[in-house]
Amino acid sequence: MIYILEDAINGVLMGSIYGLTALGLTLIFGVLKVINFAHGSLLMVGMYAAYWAIILTGVHPYVALIIVAPVMYLFGYYLQDIVIKPIFKAEKDVREPITVIIVTTGVWYILDNLTLLIFGPTYRSIQDNPLKGKMLEIGEMFISVPKLWGFVTAVITAAAVYWFLQKTRMGRAIRATSLDREAASLMGINQFKVYNVAFGIGTATAGIAAVTLVPFYNIFPSVGVLFDIKGFIIVVLGGLGSIGGAILGGIIIGLIESIAPQFMTATWTEAIVYGLFLVVLFVKPSGLFGVKYDW
Amino acid sequence: MTRQNINRFALILVGVVVFGLPLVLRSPTYLHILILLYFYAYLTSSWNLVGGFAGVLPLGHSAFIGIGAYASTILSLQYGISPWIGMIVGGILAAIVGILVGFPTFKMRGAYFALATIAFGEGIRVMVENVDNLGPLKINGPRGLQIPPTNIGFVNYMFNGKEPYYYIILVMLFGIIAITYFISRSKLGYYLNAGGEEPEAAMALGVNVARAKLIAMAMSSFFTALAGTFYAQFTLYIHPKSVISLDFSFEIAFIALIGGRGSIAGPVLGALLLRPVSDFSRIYFGSTLPGLHLIIFGTVLILVMIFQPRGLQEPLTRAYNRLLDKIFGGTGQKEITHEYS
Numbered sequence: 001m002i003y004i005l006e007d008a009i010n011g012v013l014m015g016s017i018y019g020l021t022a023l024g025l026t027l028i029f030g031v032l033k034v035i036n037f038a039h040g041s042l043l044m045v046g047m048y049a050a051y052w053a054i055i056l057t058g059v060h061p062y063v064a065l066i067i068v069a070p071v072m073y074l075f076g077y078y079l080q081d082i083v084i085k086p087i088f089k090a091e092k093d094v095r096e097p098i099t100v101i102i103v104t105t106g107v108w109y110i111l112d113n114l115t116l117l118i119f120g121p122t123y124r125s126i127q128d129n130p131l132k133g134k135m136l137e138i139g140e141m142f143i144s145v146p147k148l149w150g151f152v153t154a155v156i157t158a159a160a161v162y163w164f165l166q167k168t169r170m171g172r173a174i175r176a177t178s179l180d181r182e183a184a185s186l187m188g189i190n191q192f193k194v195y196n197v198a199f200g201i202g203t204a205t206a207g208i209a210a211v212t213l214v215p216f217y218n219i220f221p222s223v224g225v226l227f228d229i230k231g232f233i234i235v236v237l238g239g240l241g242s243i244g245g246a247i248l249g250g251i252i253i254g255l256i257e258s259i260a261p262q263f264m265t266a267t268w269t270e271a272i273v274y275g276l277f278l279v280v281l282f283v284k285p286s287g288l289f290g291v292k293y294d295w
Numbered sequence: 296m297t298r299q300n301i302n303r304f305a306l307i308l309v310g311v312v313v314f315g316l317p318l319v320l321r322s323p324t325y326l327h328i329l330i331l332l333y334f335y336a337y338l339t340s341s342w343n344l345v346g347g348f349a350g351v352l353p354l355g356h357s358a359f360i361g362i363g364a365y366a367s368t369i370l371s372l373q374y375g376i377s378p379w380i381g382m383i384v385g386g387i388l389a390a391i392v393g394i395l396v397g398f399p400t401f402k403m404r405g406a407y408f409a410l411a412t413i414a415f416g417e418g419i420r421v422m423v424e425n426v427d428n429l430g431p432l433k434i435n436g437p438r439g440l441q442i443p444p445t446n447i448g449f450v451n452y453m454f455n456g457k458e459p460y461y462y463i464i465l466v467m468l469f470g471i472i473a474i475t476y477f478i479s480r481s482k483l484g485y486y487l488n489a490g491g492e493e494p495e496a497a498m499a500l501g502v503n504v505a506r507a508k509l510i511a512m513a514m515s516s517f518f519t520a521l522a523g524t525f526y527a528q529f530t531l532y533i534h535p536k537s538v539i540s541l542d543f544s545f546e547i548a549f550i551a552l553i554g555g556r557g558s559i560a561g562p563v564l565g566a567l568l569l570r571p572v573s574d575f576s577r578i579y580f581g582s583t584l585p586g587l588h589l590i591i592f593g594t595v596l597i598l599v600m601i602f603q604p605r606g607l608q609e610p611l612t613r614a615y616n617r618l619l620d621k622i623f624g625g626t627g628q629k630e631i632t633h634e635y636s
Contacts, residue, residue: 086601103601105593106594110597112589268421
């Protein structure tokens, strides 16, 4: 029994990190109405950035946030500006641009393989970081310390993004654009600036998620793919566009992943996750907290 | 000479060349490359029936390849049934799965549909990977199934040289192109076109868009599965990661998109242009610059989507027509071109 509780807690912690990785995805979808297939790759880029930042300066992993978050923000901002904006301009009247999805898939392939080319397929990890392998003992349970840090970071980041969207001017502009882009631009909001910022923030959160993962997760060129697919599942579960939904969706997946292996093989767990995903898609595509779009 | 006659002549010329090629080109390596080229052209053309004509973005098609491959292999290994029959069985099975998948997913809009097909594809892969025996059927999970190269002969779909495989896939390719051509000119083709562009308007006119899409999906999955059997018989080893992979599905979709989905020539053109890139970059750069061909794919995809969203077939077809105009002069008859978005 105590083992299930331990699994559950670790699952919630890991799940919150999953939610953090999906946070950017849900934001980008909510605003741009685009499912960014390259999000996993952005996470991977963030992990490499964090890795090099930590290795070269030898600081505590979380200090790397100072470097990684702004760098990722700019990376996302300009990725949107240079690569994705032209397609938006070409598909102006389409409410839900499919071509952009295809383009993000291209970005995914390019990023993953460019990284493979430049850094090689070797698995990297930060061996002697202060968080690695540390466990917190509560009674008879062992709670993973890096995941605990990740949980706290996830909650703070989610709250920060939520606050940003609710209370700041740009945040309100973002919310307006996500509701009705034409009306928003009629109100004087520069649509494409909003997209750039939203993409930037989304990528920055991926960077933050990367920093939380780097202390205990291996880093290699295709690490993003797992998180990419999980991210879609989480975001659909929680509701595309909902921040709380992303964290909650992540926690659900984390719980399934940690508890289910007690009763079945790990690979069947994967099947359950896909099955759950399909059920949600068919029954309530807007997810737990999502806004019901009129399609 | 009318443009139609010119085009027919060109087609016959191409046909003569490709069918006669193995008599001239003896190297098995080059035949192998060509076989894979036709294989991909066939797959992208089958994909095109849904991805192009029905206007959606299915990203899980490799599941059907897997169904075809496993169906014919299990039937031939365990029950001694000729792979040709197994091929048809696999095709029908795939069509059924395709309809079951299409039923709930066609209601969804673009991005959700894409995600759902990914989930289906991966879900099927995971299930096949986890199952060793499905009742009496031996599936072998991740270890896959190996086909021993005994029993040479047509009935057993097993040959010694590359030439027979070359001709089989070539005939299949011509077949799927012909089918695509006839569908594009049929009522189904118009229904799909209308349903893809303006579904509400089409339905208001009495077109059963949902049914048309399901028929297209069934056909696409059926033909894709046939290629699965070909793959199994050609490579003699199938396992989940090779036949039911996300990369495979994406590659097919990419090539069709770059070539131009919705058109007849597009998918074939895409394969013609991209497969050699893939093969050569793998042969010459495989060890020094791994993954180069995927970077090229991705870049080409993005550039094509920005500048020529209908695919490379559009400027190429225009150039071809202009070339013919120069050579043969403008014809009195205007050729009817069917271009789909």
